[in-house]
Amino acid sequence: MSQSPGARQQLIDRLASYWKMEAGTAVMIPAVMIWLNEGRLGPASYAAMVPMILLLAIGGAIGEPNICG
Numbered sequence: 860m861s862q863s864p865g866a867r868q869q870l871i872d873r874l875a876s877y878w879k880m881e882a883g884t885a886v887m888i889p890a891v892m893i894w895l896n897e898g899r900l901g902p903a904s905y906a907a908m909v910p911m912i913l914l915l916a917i918g919g920a921i922g923e924p925n926i927c928g
Contacts, residue, residue: 882919885912 889908893900 878919878921881915885915885919 889912892904892908896904
């Protein structure tokens, strides 16, 4: 099953701004966690944040128009 060029472009246009949301989430969620806990997070919290931040940063970098083309 193939997509028409118009449908593909509509999907690309719809998803074009998602990289901003992913990049913002990579910054805001850990910042809010640290702020709400007044910086008193345990090693497990930091260990859980690292892969989350990395995956969101990758999603943000892949979706960013200047990197993908």
